[in-house]
Amino acid sequence: MATEDNEVEDHRPLVLIHHLPSFKLPLQDRLITHFRLFDSLASPEASSVRALICVGPTPVTADNLDHLPSLRLVVGSSAGLDHVDLAECRRRGISVTNSGDAYSENVADYAVALLLDVLRRVSAADRFVRSGLWPQMGEYPLGCKLGGKRIGIVGLGSIGSEVAKRLVAFGCTVAYNSRNKKPSVLYPYYANVHDLAVNSDVLIVCCALTNETHHIINKDVLTALGREGVIINVGRGALVDEKELVQFLVQGEIGGAGLDVFENEPNVPKELFALDNVVLSPHLAVSTPESFEALNELIIANLKAFFSNKPLLSPF
Numbered sequence: 001m002a003t004e005d006n007e008v009e010d011h012r013p014l015v016l017i018h019h020l021p022s023f024k025l026p027l028q029d030r031l032i033t034h035f036r037l038f039d040s041l042a043s044p045e046a047s048s049v050r051a052l053i054c055v056g057p058t059p060v061t062a063d064n065l066d067h068l069p070s071l072r073l074v075v076g077s078s079a080g081l082d083h084v085d086l087a088e089c090r091r092r093g094i095s096v097t098n099s100g101d102a103y104s105e106n107v108a109d110y111a112v113a114l115l116l117d118v119l120r121r122v123s124a125a126d127r128f129v130r131s132g133l134w135p136q137m138g139e140y141p142l143g144c145k146l147g148g149k150r151i152g153i154v155g156l157g158s159i160g161s162e163v164a165k166r167l168v169a170f171g172c173t174v175a176y177n178s179r180n181k182k183p184s185v186l187y188p189y190y191a192n193v194h195d196l197a198v199n200s201d202v203l204i205v206c207c208a209l210t211n212e213t214h215h216i217i218n219k220d221v222l223t224a225l226g227r228e229g230v231i232i233n234v235g236r237g238a239l240v241d242e243k244e245l246v247q248f249l250v251q252g253e254i255g256g257a258g259l260d261v262f263e264n265e266p267n268v269p270k271e272l273f274a275l276d277n278v279v280l281s282p283h284l285a286v287s288t289p290e291s292f293e294a295l296n297e298l299i300i301a302n303l304k305a306f307f308s309n310k311p312l313l314s315p316f
Protein backbone atom coordinates (compact mmCIF):
# COMPACT_ATOMS: atom_id res chain seq x y z
CA MET A 1 0.00 0.00 0.00
CA ALA A 2 1.24 3.55 -0.77
CA THR A 3 0.91 6.48 1.62
CA GLU A 4 -0.19 9.98 0.53
CA ASP A 5 3.34 11.06 -0.29
CA ASN A 6 3.85 7.79 -2.18
CA GLU A 7 6.25 6.17 0.26
CA VAL A 8 5.78 2.41 0.71
CA GLU A 9 4.33 1.62 4.13
CA ASP A 10 6.50 -0.53 6.38
CA HIS A 11 4.51 -3.53 7.64
CA ARG A 12 7.34 -5.13 9.61
CA PRO A 13 6.30 -5.50 13.26
CA LEU A 14 8.17 -3.39 15.79
CA VAL A 15 10.55 -5.24 18.14
CA LEU A 16 12.67 -3.87 20.97
CA ILE A 17 16.20 -5.29 21.31
CA HIS A 18 16.85 -5.00 25.03
CA HIS A 19 20.57 -5.36 25.73
CA LEU A 20 23.35 -4.30 28.04
CA PRO A 21 26.06 -2.40 26.12
CA SER A 22 28.42 -5.38 26.39
CA PHE A 23 25.93 -7.92 24.97
CA LYS A 24 24.99 -8.04 21.29
CA LEU A 25 22.49 -10.45 19.79
CA PRO A 26 24.34 -12.87 17.49
CA LEU A 27 23.27 -12.46 13.83
CA GLN A 28 21.02 -9.52 14.75
CA ASP A 29 21.23 -8.07 11.20
CA ARG A 30 19.20 -11.00 9.89
CA LEU A 31 16.18 -9.87 11.90
CA ILE A 32 15.89 -6.62 9.97
CA THR A 33 14.28 -8.37 6.98
CA HIS A 34 11.37 -9.36 9.21
CA PHE A 35 11.13 -6.76 11.99
CA ARG A 36 11.67 -3.04 12.66
CA LEU A 37 14.19 -2.96 15.48
CA PHE A 38 14.97 -0.30 18.05
CA ASP A 39 16.98 -0.61 21.21
CA SER A 40 16.08 2.03 23.77
CA LEU A 41 13.41 2.01 26.45
CA ALA A 42 13.43 5.80 26.09
CA SER A 43 12.41 5.74 22.37
CA PRO A 44 8.93 6.96 21.40
CA GLU A 45 8.28 3.42 20.03
CA ALA A 46 8.52 1.97 23.57
CA SER A 47 4.91 2.80 24.41
CA SER A 48 3.49 0.74 21.52
CA VAL A 49 5.99 -2.12 21.13
CA ARG A 50 4.45 -5.57 21.76
CA ALA A 51 7.57 -7.77 21.66
CA LEU A 52 11.03 -7.51 23.17
CA ILE A 53 14.15 -9.59 22.63
CA CYS A 54 16.14 -9.88 25.84
CA VAL A 55 19.78 -10.33 24.87
CA GLY A 56 21.95 -12.58 27.07
CA PRO A 57 21.76 -11.79 30.78
CA THR A 58 20.25 -8.30 30.37
CA PRO A 59 17.84 -7.83 33.31
CA VAL A 60 14.12 -7.43 32.57
CA THR A 61 12.69 -5.74 35.67
CA ALA A 62 9.31 -4.38 36.73
CA ASP A 63 10.84 -0.95 36.25
CA ASN A 64 11.73 -1.76 32.61
CA LEU A 65 8.23 -3.11 32.02
CA ASP A 66 6.69 0.16 33.26
CA HIS A 67 8.15 1.79 30.10
CA LEU A 68 6.48 -0.84 27.90
CA PRO A 69 2.71 -0.78 28.56
CA SER A 70 1.83 -2.66 25.33
CA LEU A 71 4.39 -5.42 25.78
CA ARG A 72 3.01 -8.98 25.48
CA LEU A 73 6.12 -11.05 24.66
CA VAL A 74 9.67 -11.35 26.01
CA VAL A 75 11.88 -13.47 23.75
CA GLY A 76 14.91 -14.54 25.78
CA SER A 77 18.11 -15.39 23.91
CA SER A 78 19.41 -17.59 26.73
CA ALA A 79 18.50 -20.97 28.19
CA GLY A 80 18.35 -19.69 31.77
CA LEU A 81 16.08 -16.72 32.47
CA ASP A 82 17.04 -15.91 36.06
CA HIS A 83 17.61 -12.28 34.95
CA VAL A 84 13.96 -11.89 33.86
CA ASP A 85 11.34 -11.04 36.48
CA LEU A 86 9.09 -13.94 35.47
CA ALA A 87 6.51 -13.33 38.20
CA GLU A 88 6.07 -9.74 37.04
CA CYS A 89 5.76 -10.86 33.39
CA ARG A 90 3.12 -13.39 34.42
CA ARG A 91 1.25 -10.74 36.45
CA ARG A 92 1.15 -8.42 33.43
CA GLY A 93 0.10 -11.16 30.97
CA ILE A 94 3.45 -11.13 29.15
CA SER A 95 4.54 -14.46 27.60
CA VAL A 96 8.19 -15.46 27.81
CA THR A 97 10.29 -17.75 25.60
CA ASN A 98 13.87 -19.02 26.02
CA SER A 99 16.46 -20.56 23.73
CA GLY A 100 14.62 -23.92 23.78
CA ASP A 101 16.88 -26.65 22.43
CA ALA A 102 19.07 -24.30 20.39
CA TYR A 103 22.02 -24.60 22.78
CA SER A 104 21.47 -27.97 24.42
CA GLU A 105 23.85 -30.15 22.38
CA ASN A 106 26.59 -27.52 22.54
CA VAL A 107 26.32 -27.15 26.30
CA ALA A 108 26.30 -30.93 26.73
CA ASP A 109 29.42 -31.25 24.57
CA TYR A 110 31.10 -28.62 26.70
CA ALA A 111 30.14 -30.30 29.97
CA VAL A 112 31.73 -33.52 28.71
CA ALA A 113 34.81 -31.58 27.52
CA LEU A 114 35.23 -30.01 30.98
CA LEU A 115 34.80 -33.38 32.66
CA LEU A 116 37.34 -35.11 30.41
CA ASP A 117 39.72 -32.21 30.95
CA VAL A 118 39.43 -32.40 34.75
CA LEU A 119 39.77 -36.21 34.83
CA ARG A 120 42.59 -36.55 32.25
CA ARG A 121 44.22 -33.16 33.05
CA VAL A 122 44.39 -32.05 29.40
CA SER A 123 44.71 -28.29 30.06
CA ALA A 124 47.18 -28.87 32.89
CA ALA A 125 49.26 -31.20 30.70
CA ASP A 126 49.23 -28.54 27.97
CA ARG A 127 50.60 -26.01 30.48
CA PHE A 128 53.24 -28.55 31.55
CA VAL A 129 54.51 -28.96 27.97
CA ARG A 130 54.35 -25.25 27.08
CA SER A 131 56.21 -24.22 30.19
CA GLY A 132 59.15 -26.48 29.18
CA LEU A 133 58.78 -28.74 32.23
CA TRP A 134 58.55 -32.06 30.33
CA PRO A 135 62.31 -32.51 29.67
CA GLN A 136 63.16 -31.51 33.24
CA MET A 137 60.49 -33.39 35.17
CA GLY A 138 59.77 -36.39 32.98
CA GLU A 139 56.50 -38.07 33.86
CA TYR A 140 53.28 -36.19 34.34
CA PRO A 141 50.80 -37.24 37.09
CA LEU A 142 48.20 -39.67 35.78
CA GLY A 143 44.59 -38.71 35.27
CA CYS A 144 41.54 -41.00 35.64
CA LYS A 145 39.40 -42.86 33.12
CA LEU A 146 35.95 -41.45 32.34
CA GLY A 147 34.28 -44.80 31.53
CA GLY A 148 32.78 -46.45 34.60
CA LYS A 149 32.24 -43.22 36.52
CA ARG A 150 28.91 -42.73 38.29
CA ILE A 151 27.50 -39.47 36.98
CA GLY A 152 24.88 -37.49 38.90
CA ILE A 153 23.04 -34.99 36.73
CA VAL A 154 21.44 -32.09 38.57
CA GLY A 155 18.60 -30.96 36.28
CA LEU A 156 17.52 -33.43 33.60
CA GLY A 157 16.04 -30.93 31.13
CA SER A 158 17.10 -30.79 27.51
CA ILE A 159 20.75 -30.03 28.40
CA GLY A 160 20.94 -32.66 31.15
CA SER A 161 19.39 -35.28 28.86
CA GLU A 162 22.01 -34.57 26.16
CA VAL A 163 24.77 -34.84 28.80
CA ALA A 164 23.37 -38.20 29.92
CA LYS A 165 23.23 -39.54 26.36
CA ARG A 166 26.89 -38.63 25.79
CA LEU A 167 28.17 -40.05 29.05
CA VAL A 168 26.31 -43.34 28.66
CA ALA A 169 28.14 -43.68 25.34
CA PHE A 170 31.43 -43.24 27.27
CA GLY A 171 30.51 -46.19 29.51
CA CYS A 172 29.38 -44.16 32.55
CA THR A 173 26.29 -44.83 34.64
CA VAL A 174 23.83 -41.97 35.06
CA ALA A 175 21.45 -40.95 37.86
CA TYR A 176 19.67 -37.63 38.26
CA ASN A 177 17.93 -35.15 40.48
CA SER A 178 15.25 -32.77 39.28
CA ARG A 179 12.13 -31.15 40.71
CA ASN A 180 10.11 -34.26 39.86
CA LYS A 181 10.83 -37.80 38.77
CA LYS A 182 10.38 -38.09 35.02
CA PRO A 183 8.05 -41.02 34.27
CA SER A 184 9.59 -41.80 30.88
CA VAL A 185 13.22 -41.75 32.11
CA LEU A 186 14.90 -44.98 33.21
CA TYR A 187 17.96 -43.49 34.98
CA PRO A 188 17.71 -43.75 38.79
CA TYR A 189 16.12 -40.67 40.36
CA TYR A 190 17.16 -39.05 43.66
CA ALA A 191 14.70 -36.63 45.19
CA ASN A 192 17.51 -34.64 46.80
CA VAL A 193 20.96 -33.65 45.61
CA HIS A 194 22.66 -34.86 48.80
CA ASP A 195 21.62 -38.47 48.14
CA LEU A 196 22.58 -38.11 44.49
CA ALA A 197 26.05 -36.90 45.59
CA VAL A 198 26.49 -39.84 48.00
CA ASN A 199 25.94 -42.18 45.04
CA SER A 200 27.99 -40.30 42.41
CA ASP A 201 31.65 -39.77 41.46
CA VAL A 202 30.77 -36.68 39.46
CA LEU A 203 27.99 -34.09 39.71
CA ILE A 204 27.10 -32.19 36.55
CA VAL A 205 25.06 -29.11 37.36
CA CYS A 206 22.77 -28.00 34.55
CA CYS A 207 19.48 -26.94 36.15
CA ALA A 208 17.85 -23.50 36.07
CA LEU A 209 18.75 -20.97 38.77
CA THR A 210 15.68 -20.20 40.90
CA ASN A 211 15.09 -19.34 44.56
CA GLU A 212 14.82 -23.10 45.19
CA THR A 213 18.07 -24.03 43.40
CA HIS A 214 20.26 -21.17 44.66
CA HIS A 215 23.34 -22.84 46.29
CA ILE A 216 21.83 -26.26 45.66
CA ILE A 217 25.45 -27.46 45.75
CA ASN A 218 26.35 -26.54 49.33
CA LYS A 219 28.80 -27.72 51.97
CA ASP A 220 26.77 -30.87 52.76
CA VAL A 221 26.54 -31.88 49.11
CA LEU A 222 30.28 -31.30 48.57
CA THR A 223 31.05 -33.38 51.67
CA ALA A 224 28.76 -36.15 50.40
CA LEU A 225 30.50 -36.10 47.00
CA GLY A 226 33.81 -36.72 48.77
CA ARG A 227 37.55 -36.29 48.28
CA GLU A 228 37.66 -37.90 44.82
CA GLY A 229 34.45 -36.25 43.62
CA VAL A 230 34.26 -33.84 40.69
CA ILE A 231 31.84 -30.97 40.11
CA ILE A 232 31.05 -29.68 36.62
CA ASN A 233 28.93 -26.51 36.43
CA VAL A 234 27.49 -25.37 33.10
CA GLY A 235 24.30 -23.92 34.65
CA ARG A 236 24.72 -20.73 36.68
CA GLY A 237 27.42 -19.76 39.15
CA ALA A 238 24.98 -19.28 42.02
CA LEU A 239 23.80 -22.89 41.82
CA VAL A 240 27.02 -23.65 43.70
CA ASP A 241 28.09 -22.05 46.98
CA GLU A 242 31.31 -20.76 45.43
CA LYS A 243 33.03 -19.83 48.71
CA GLU A 244 32.52 -23.38 49.98
CA LEU A 245 33.64 -24.90 46.70
CA VAL A 246 36.85 -22.85 46.76
CA GLN A 247 37.54 -23.99 50.35
CA PHE A 248 36.93 -27.64 49.45
CA LEU A 249 39.23 -27.39 46.41
CA VAL A 250 42.01 -25.51 48.20
CA GLN A 251 41.94 -27.98 51.10
CA GLY A 252 41.84 -31.01 48.79
CA GLU A 253 38.47 -32.10 50.15
CA ILE A 254 37.10 -32.59 46.67
CA GLY A 255 38.80 -34.07 43.62
CA GLY A 256 38.35 -31.34 41.03
CA ALA A 257 36.01 -28.98 39.20
CA GLY A 258 35.22 -27.81 35.69
CA LEU A 259 33.51 -24.42 35.83
CA ASP A 260 32.01 -22.47 32.94
CA VAL A 261 29.99 -20.19 35.23
CA PHE A 262 30.72 -18.19 38.39
CA GLU A 263 28.79 -16.31 41.04
CA ASN A 264 30.20 -12.90 40.14
CA GLU A 265 31.15 -13.02 36.45
CA PRO A 266 33.54 -12.06 35.03
CA ASN A 267 35.33 -12.27 38.37
CA VAL A 268 36.73 -15.67 39.23
CA PRO A 269 38.08 -16.49 42.72
CA LYS A 270 41.87 -16.05 42.45
CA GLU A 271 42.52 -19.10 44.65
CA LEU A 272 41.40 -21.29 41.75
CA PHE A 273 44.11 -20.04 39.37
CA ALA A 274 46.82 -22.11 41.02
CA LEU A 275 44.89 -25.40 41.04
CA ASP A 276 45.63 -27.87 38.25
CA ASN A 277 42.60 -30.00 39.13
CA VAL A 278 40.31 -27.10 38.20
CA VAL A 279 39.40 -26.15 34.62
CA LEU A 280 38.10 -22.59 34.20
CA SER A 281 36.09 -21.27 31.27
CA PRO A 282 34.54 -17.83 30.59
CA HIS A 283 30.83 -18.77 30.27
CA LEU A 284 31.24 -20.21 26.79
CA ALA A 285 29.37 -23.50 26.85
CA VAL A 286 26.43 -22.28 24.75
CA SER A 287 28.46 -20.41 22.16
CA THR A 288 29.19 -21.86 18.73
CA PRO A 289 28.33 -20.51 15.27
CA GLU A 290 25.95 -23.46 14.93
CA SER A 291 24.09 -22.67 18.16
CA PHE A 292 23.79 -19.02 17.16
CA GLU A 293 22.27 -20.07 13.80
CA ALA A 294 19.74 -22.24 15.63
CA LEU A 295 18.99 -19.45 18.11
CA ASN A 296 18.46 -16.91 15.34
CA GLU A 297 15.98 -19.17 13.56
CA LEU A 298 14.14 -19.83 16.82
CA ILE A 299 13.88 -16.13 17.70
CA ILE A 300 12.46 -15.33 14.27
CA ALA A 301 10.04 -18.28 14.47
CA ASN A 302 8.84 -17.27 17.97
CA LEU A 303 8.27 -13.66 16.90
CA LYS A 304 6.49 -14.66 13.69
CA ALA A 305 4.27 -17.07 15.64
CA PHE A 306 3.44 -14.32 18.14
CA PHE A 307 2.61 -11.71 15.51
CA SER A 308 0.33 -14.18 13.69
CA ASN A 309 -1.37 -15.45 16.88
CA LYS A 310 0.11 -18.93 16.61
CA PRO A 311 1.56 -21.00 19.51
CA LEU A 312 5.06 -20.00 20.61
CA LEU A 313 7.83 -22.49 19.85
CA SER A 314 9.79 -22.37 23.11
CA PRO A 315 7.51 -21.01 25.86
CA PHE A 316 9.27 -20.85 29.23
Ligand SMILES: O=CC(=O)O
Binds near residue numbers: 081286
Ligand atom coordinates in the same frame (compact mmCIF):
# COMPACT_ATOMS: atom_id res chain seq x y z
O1 LIG B 1 24.27 -19.32 29.90
C1 LIG B 1 23.70 -19.18 28.87
C2 LIG B 1 22.30 -19.40 28.69
O2 LIG B 1 21.57 -19.53 29.70
O3 LIG B 1 21.87 -19.45 27.54
